[in-house]
Amino acid sequence: MSSEEVSPPSSSPTMHFIGKKADIVKAGRVTKQVNGCRDVLVMYHHGQLYALDMRCYHAGGSLQNGDIEEFNGRLCIVCPWHKYKITLAEGEGLYQAVDDPTVRPLRSHWRSKGIKQRVHKVTEVGGDVYVTLNDSSDPIESDVYQTEKYRTGTFNMQPKVKT
Numbered sequence: 001m002s003s004e005e006v007s008p009p010s011s012s013p014t015m016h017f018i019g020k021k022a023d024i025v026k027a028g029r030v031t032k033q034v035n036g037c038r039d040v041l042v043m044y045h046h047g048q049l050y051a052l053d054m055r056c057y058h059a060g061g062s063l064q065n066g067d068i069e070e071f072n073g074r075l076c077i078v079c080p081w082h083k084y085k086i087t088l089a090e091g092e093g094l095y096q097a098v099d100d101p102t103v104r105p106l107r108s109h110w111r112s113k114g115i116k117q118r119v120h121k122v123t124e125v126g127g128d129v130y131v132t133l134n135d136s137s138d139p140i141e142s143d144v145y146q147t148e149k150y151r152t153g154t155f156n157m158q159p160k161v162k163t
């Protein structure tokens with residue numbers, strides 16, 4: 001069978017075309033509605049592609065504007081709204097726990113809150129990038145911000161400020 005006869009990945013019902021890898025590398029991050037139902041953020045960082053739900057599990061912050069930093073040896077996106085840290089590869093929420101707040105100097109450790117942000121599988125084929133949605137039936141907190149209410153613009157995508 002010649003290479004022309006091989007079905008392209010775009011014919012797969014589960015792999016959704018996001019864009020050309022070269023364009024994603026140049027942009028660093030892109031957002032796309034996948035399968036008409038999910039807003040996904042795809043990022044390129046230090047040679048790796050990552051995909052996760054676009055809005056933060058905490059209160060719907062726009063992760064596409066977050067910084068990427070390493071905490072305890074794990075690569076995270078830092079939500080621009082309230083600075084929650086989410087691992088890029090697993091969608092875990094990380095936080096710093098203090099042993100005893102009455103003891104100085106404070107001794108803190110990084111801990112995991114568990115999986116909070118739904119991450120998706122990224123595949124690159126011949127310079128094209130595809131996302132396969134993580135369709136695990138177990139609820140994940142970021143699912144809340146994939147509902148119609150948050151995807152149609154009726155939700156004000158700005159941090160809540162107390163007055």
Ligand code: FES
Nearest residue numbers: 056059061079082
């Ligand atoms: S909305 Fe992301 S940290 Fe609050």
